[in-house]
Amino acid sequence: MEGKSEIVEVKTFPFPAGFNWAVGPMMERFIRTLAGRKVLGARCPGCGYTYVPPRSRCGQCQAAIAEKDVVELSGKGTLISYTNAHVAPDGNGNLKDLEKPIVVGAVKLEDADSVLFMPVEGVKPQDLKIGLAVKVRWREETKGAVADICCFEPVG
Amino acid sequence: MGYLKDERPTTIGVEGGWNLGAYHYKGSRLLEEYVAGLKHKKLTGSFCPGCARVIVPPRNLCGRCHRKMDGRKTVSDRGTITCFVVSPPIYKGKLKVLGMDPVEIGLVKDGQVVIPVFVKFDGSDSNTDTVLLNADPKDVHIGMRVKVVWAKELQGSLADVEGVEPI
Amino acid sequence: MKRRNVAVIGCGQTKHSSRRRDVNVAEMVSEAVYNALEDAQVSAREVDAFVVGNMPGFGGVAQPEQWIAESLGAAGKPVLRIATGGTTGGSVGQGGYYVVASGLHDMVVAVAWEKHSDSKEAGATTGLLHVGLGNFFHAAGYGLSLKNLVATSVVGAAAGVAVYQAMFYMHRSGCGIEHFDMVAAKARRNAAKNKYAHLQWPGCTAEDIAKTDIVTYPFRYGHICPASDGASAIVVAEESLARKKAKQPAWFKGLASYTDEENQLQSENFGGVGVTDPSEQRGCWLSAVKAYRMAGIVDPKTEIDVAEIYQPFPSQELFFAERLGLFDEGTAWMALETGETEIEGRMPLDPSGGVNATNAIGSSAMQRILECALQIMGKAEEHQVPKKVRNALAHGWGGVTNYSTVTVLGDTPGR
Ligand SMILES: [Zn+2]
Ligand SMILES: [Zn+2]
Numbered sequence: 001m002e003g004k005s006e007i008v009e010v011k012t013f014p015f016p017a018g019f020n021w022a023v024g025p026m027m028e029r030f031i032r033t034l035a036g037r038k039v040l041g042a043r044c045p046g047c048g049y050t051y052v053p054p055r056s057r058c059g060q061c062q063a064a065i066a067e068k069d070v071v072e073l074s075g076k077g078t079l080i081s082y083t084n085a086h087v088a089p090d091g092n093g094n095l096k097d098l099e100k101p102i103v104v105g106a107v108k109l110e111d112a113d114s115v116l117f118m119p120v121e122g123v124k125p126q127d128l129k130i131g132l133a134v135k136v137r138w139r140e141e142t143k144g145a146v147a148d149i150c151c152f153e154p155v156g
Numbered sequence: 157m158g159y160l161k162d163e164r165p166t167t168i169g170v171e172g173g174w175n176l177g178a179y180h181y182k183g184s185r186l187l188e189e190y191v192a193g194l195k196h197k198k199l200t201g202s203f204c205p206g207c208a209r210v211i212v213p214p215r216n217l218c219g220r221c222h223r224k225m226d227g228r229k230t231v232s233d234r235g236t237i238t239c240f241v242v243s244p245p246i247y248k249g250k251l252k253v254l255g256m257d258p259v260e261i262g263l264v265k266d267g268q269v270v271i272p273v274f275v276k277f278d279g280s281d282s283n284t285d286t287v288l289l290n291a292d293p294k295d296v297h298i299g300m301r302v303k304v305v306w307a308k309e310l311q312g313s314l315a316d317v318e319g320v321e322p323i
Numbered sequence: 324m325k326r327r328n329v330a331v332i333g334c335g336q337t338k339h340s341s342r343r344r345d346v347n348v349a350e351m352v353s354e355a356v357y358n359a360l361e362d363a364q365v366s367a368r369e370v371d372a373f374v375v376g377n378m379p380g381f382g383g384v385a386q387p388e389q390w391i392a393e394s395l396g397a398a399g400k401p402v403l404r405i406a407t408g409g410t411t412g413g414s415v416g417q418g419g420y421y422v423v424a425s426g427l428h429d430m431v432v433a434v435a436w437e438k439h440s441d442s443k444e445a446g447a448t449t450g451l452l453h454v455g456l457g458n459f460f461h462a463a464g465y466g467l468s469l470k471n472l473v474a475t476s477v478v479g480a481a482a483g484v485a486v487y488q489a490m491f492y493m494h495r496s497g498c499g500i501e502h503f504d505m506v507a508a509k510a511r512r513n514a515a516k517n518k519y520a521h522l523q524w525p526g527c528t529a530e531d532i533a534k535t536d537i538v539t540y541p542f543r544y545g546h547i548c549p550a551s552d553g554a555s556a557i558v559v560a561e562e563s564l565a566r567k568k569a570k571q572p573a574w575f576k577g578l579a580s581y582t583d584e585e586n587q588l589q590s591e592n593f594g595g596v597g598v599t600d601p602s603e604q605r606g607c608w609l610s611a612v613k614a615y616r617m618a619g620i621v622d623p624k625t626e627i628d629v630a631e632i633y634q635p636f637p638s639q640e641l642f643f644a645e646r647l648g649l650f651d652e653g654t655a656w657m658a659l660e661t662g663e664t665e666i667e668g669r670m671p672l673d674p675s676g677g678v679n680a681t682n683a684i685g686s687s688a689m690q691r692i693l694e695c696a697l698q699i700m701g702k703a704e705e706h707q708v709p710k711k712v713r714n715a716l717a718h719g720w721g722g723v724t725n726y727s728t729v730t731v732l733g734d735t736p737g738r
Contacts, residue, residue: 008188010181012460017176017452018443019383020169024347028167057353059393062367064357093178146170160515160523162340169344171443174383181457184592187465201595215594219584238599239494241486242540243477251476258473272474272539274487274599282595285588287474298494313466319474 026054029070035144039073039136041112052112076155077109079132082120107134107152122153186214187314193230195312199304201280203227209281233304234323235277235284242293243270269293275302275320287319295322326424328736330565330572331557331696333363339521339553339681342440348382349394352436355554356395359432362702363558363568367396370558371428374418375435376405377685380452382438395434408454409633409721411435412555412689413580413728416717419559420575420730429561435689436554445550454723462593475588477539482636484587484724486542488602489638493541495600496653498641500541504529505659506637507546507679513666514676516705521551521681541638546679548635553683555690562736573696576714577618577731581609586725601724602638607646610729615648618731620714623648627731629671629698629708630716631691635678640664643718644672647729667709674698674706688719688728695732 023031030040030053042054046063054070057063082105090096105120120134134152142148186202190213193200202214206221210229218225245267248259258264271293274283288296289305302320310316335358337343343351352375360367373395375388384390388397388404403422407414412435419433444452459467478486492498511527514520524531535545565572583606585591586598598605611623620626630649634640641655649670650658658664664672673679675694678687695715697703712734719728 006185007182008185010183010457010461011464012177012179012181014175015177015452015456017174017383019172019174019441020443021172021383021441022167022169022344022347022438024167024350025165025345027347031168055394056350057394057396059398062396091173091175091178093175093180157525157527159511160525162338162521164340164343164345166342166344167346172383174380176452176456177460179457181460183457183461183464187461187593191465209597211595211597213589213593213595215590215592219590219597239487239490241478241490244537244539246473246477251473253469253472253476256469258469258476261469263470263473270474270477272478276599280595281599282597283599284595285475287471298490311466313468314462314471315466315468318468318470 024056026056026070030054031146032144034148035142037138037142039075039109041071041073041109042069043071045069050112051114052109052116071111073112074110075136077107077134077152079105079120079130079134080108080115081106081130082128103128105134105152118149119151120153121151184216186216190214191312191314191316194314194316195310197233197306197310199231199233199277201229201231201282203229210279211282212277212280212284229279231277231279233277235275235280235302235320237273237288237296237298237300237302238276238283239274239298240288240296241272242296245269271296273320286317288321289319290321327426328562328574329420329423329559330562330569330574330736331692331732332560332565332569332572333359333365333558334693334696334702335359335362336519336555336690336693337553338519339551339683341521341549341551343438343552344440348384348387348436348438348441349391351438351552352391352434352554353394355436355556356432356434359556359558365430365558365568370396370400370430370432372401372403372422372431373397374403374405374415374422374431374433376411376415377436378408378411379406381684382441395432401428407722407726409684410580410688410719410726410728411685411721412687413692413717413719413730416557416689416692417578417580417728417730419557420578423559423561424575430564431559432556433559433689434554434556435686437683437685438552439550439683440552458589458591458593478588482547484601485636485639486539488642489541489636491600491602492638492642496656498656501529501533502641502656502659503541503546503637504532506634506640507532509665510637510673510676510679513674513706514680517675520676521549522676523680542636546637548679548682551681551683553681553686555686555693557689557693557696569700571700571734573699573732574734574736575730576733576736577614577616577620578729579610579613579617580726580728581606581613582722582726584725585723587723602642604643604646604727606725607643607718607720607727607729610727611647614729614731618714618733620731623716627670627714627716628710628712629674629695630718631675631677631694632672632718633678633688633691633720634673635682637679639720640672640677640679643720647716647718666706671708674703674708688721691717691719692730692732695730699732699734
């Protein structure tokens with residue numbers, strides 16, 4: 001073998017490709033309604049499974065779900081699983097350390113069957129437990145955007 | 157009559173980015189060898205021991221008989237145009253290259269016509285993708301004889317070949 | 324080993340258009356799937372498995388099948404994703420055949436799609452960058468000059484190697500730019516008779532196309548395919564189910580997909596290219612020969628009744644028709660002058676308008692199979708060819724411009 005490798009590392013430079021994913025009518029209604037601090041779901045007319053955010057086809061029974069099947073939820077729920085994240089993607093193919101870890105929780109909302117994955121704040125590490133009652137913490141100014149839901153926090 | 161229209165409502169978009177420069181690509185040293193030759197006005201090709209084809213710039217494997225193309229051959233800097241296409245006159249604001257206007261940054265003159273060509277250099281069996289310079293678009297034809305236009309200062313870089321021009 | 328007989332028993336598409344922003348990708352693809360299920364008169368429950376695909380990178384979702392599966396009725400069922408570049412839809416359709424012919428499944432849905440409008444870049448830019456960017460960075464590291472990039476951009480504006488292919492074909496066949504006008508006009512005219520197509524121009528003429536500006540000679544704006552959003556799906560079943568469910572199933576009679584040496588502007592590592600004529604397309608004729616043999620077709624010129632050729636650019640309808648054995652070498656363009664390739668002609672090519680009128684890339688080669696099935700089933704409505712269709716030929720082109728899928732469908736399973 002020669003000393004020099006036959007393979008070279010290719011130098012790259014940032015080359016961002018932009019996307020703008022259309023969300024469709026059900027998700028649009030969900031996002032717009034957040035402005036009024038309301039969380040919408042959709043109840044399948046075939047099997048009753050309730051999705052949050054709402055969607056237009058049931059994955060359980062394949063029934064079509066329509067605008068009339070949209071229901072309003074309380075915004076309260078239960079933590080059914082969680083994890084502590086210490087790193088996050090740096091947008092350049094690598095991970096970066098977070099200043100302080102964040103809790104990401106799986107929250108099952110009242111009257112819903114599907115699960116939302118969101119940050120959980122305002123809870124001491126020793127108080128974190130599966131079954132914790134949580135509710136939506138709204139951004140100070142809600143404007144009909146996904147970011148209107150700041151995080152979940154303990155009830156009371 | 158013209159095209160029929162399909163009007164539809166637009167729903168909200170969620171934005172995101174994908175940095176394609178974040179991949180860790182690997183390449184072979186063949187191009188390093190090729191540009192080292194350019195510094196001495198030498199076009200290097202790889203030679204296939206299976207089918208005797210010479211490919212410029214060199215490749216590792218033959219695409220037809222899959223033999224390792226270990227042999228090297230220097231080919232002539234003169235050759236024949238096997239194919240060409242012709243741009244319309246390029247005016248300011250018409251074309252973007254890496255997000256830049258080629259007229260504004262002086263790569264082409266305002267209204268210039270660009271003629272990308274395939275050239276089969278004498279002694280090679282491949283097309284090399286380059287551009288035809290110093291020629292009237294009306295005179296270009298398949299079979300036209302051309303030679304390399306070398307950069308004034310050779311640096312051992314792909315830019316050493318500025319293009320080809322009619323002989 | 325014995326292969327089971329397999330047929331298409333249902334077809335479903337979405338309307339194709341440049342901006343399907345009224346739906347998200349899951350909703351768009353499910354529209355095609357449920358249309359196909361309705362056409363076949365079967366429920367999602369009866370489907371054993373799904374074969375799916377789109378171009379990697381194009382919609383900006385790395386594994387779209389994972390999050391759209393529920394919307395397709397595929398949750399909890401075997402899902403096979405196939406991606407082979409522009410041929411993706413052709414490979415997905417053939418994948419549907421493989422899993423049923425092998426005996427693994429009895430009835431599957433094969434669905435393919437693209438949603439270009441989810442990308443902020445023009446046309447297929449993002450997706451194509453995924454294909455070529457590594458090579459570009461490599462060359463840039465060795466001093467590829469901006470001046471040379473101008474030429475690359477000029478070629479890129481006219482769809483890269485396709486514009487060179489057109490020039491090669493003109494040179495060796497005697498075909499002129501006016502024949503490209505004729506193909507493009509036919510595509511837009513036929514598309515106006517196909518309610519799912521994108522660029523629909525009723526009564527479009529070659530003169531209309533000739534009025535459009537040159538992008539890069541020999542291509543005009545009027546020659547270039549659109550970047551479409553859309554999806555297409557077929558329901559594929561084994562013989563006893565097919566006979567029970569469909570009055571006239573469209574049988575898979577022969578199929579093949581061959582590749583060849585790279586023939587783009589530069590090969591891997593920015594090396595030279597050994598294929599000196601990118602319109603040679605050896606992969607296409609190898610596929611055709613194999614598929615015809617499997618289908619028992621001896622003379623495609625007389626035995627093929629209609630063909631759906633993958634032709635984002637008009638030149639491609641012509642040289643691929645020759646590679647597929649439908650016309651003698653260098654003669655396909657002459658048939659335009661006599662109207663032979665019109666819907667009511669002797670050898671109708673792309674009665675649906677083809678890829679030149681509708682290009683949702685992942686879906687495009689699937690649409691060719693689907694359109695052939697419609698012609699055999701007699702369900703092509705306004706663009707149904709006015710003759711008995713015994714054998715229909717579906718072609719796809721892609722890979723890194725060197726790969727073809729060829730599928731022969733027929734009105735009987737017999738070989
Ligand atoms: Zn349901
Ligand atoms: Zn060889």
